[in-house]
Amino acid sequence: MSIYAMSDLHGCLLFYQKMKEQLQPEDKVICLGDCGDRGPQGWETIKAVLEDPQFTYLRGNHEDMLIGAMQEYLGEDRHTAHSYSKVGATALLVYNGGIQTLNGWKDEGADSKWLNKLLALPFRYTYDNKDGKHIILSHAGPTSILYSEQEDLFTRDAICWDRDSINLEWPDEDEFKDTYMVHGHTPCWYLSKSWKPEDGPIYYQDGHKIDIDCGTVQTHAAYLFDLDNFDGGFLFTA
Ligand SMILES: [Mn+2]
16 A cells, blocks of 8 residues: 655646546545646536545645635635635636636535535645654645644634745754655745756755755646655656
8 A cells, every 4th residue: 555645736637537547546646635626627627636536635725715705605604714805716716717617616506515625625634654654734734833733713723825935944843854845836846946747846944944846837747755765756748
């Protein structure tokens, strides 16, 4: 049995299908969020991952915006990680390429069962691998979650949205020397302009942070990152 992570398919259902062809029935995949928006089949990709028992689906900022937009459409109070104080969640989702995803849900009757499934998604997942590496997985990978298991609005907002902690150094406390953080949210080309999908995930902050977002919608590539063997895993290209 293998356990993998993947992230940021952004409507590229094709890569979900390619991953399914690669997986053995007993394998597990942690999906680090952002299944919808920007790409061609946002709503279909979200539904496929939500309904697939092989996948553990974590909330990304695009799921967070979609939850807010669904709640705004249904006239419910918002229960999002982000406050959306300046603009509504719907406006922000549309600005970030989410109109097709939202319309996919509306065209099928705007069923609140999907909202409830999205609301139930966890924000983080931890895995202790075969080499004794303690791995924290989340969408955005904020350094702050090293210090707290607690989840409040501030922490959840950071888990879904934070990009600033990319520039921090890995803490030198002993307790974090075997800890690794695997995340998406920030395409690898944002960290290195010369990066190409064939180069693989980017390791930074002394190799403890691992960005597996290869910018699928722009690069037409996606990773399955093997959590027990960092040198294993698969690159898929269209
Ligand atoms: Mn994101």
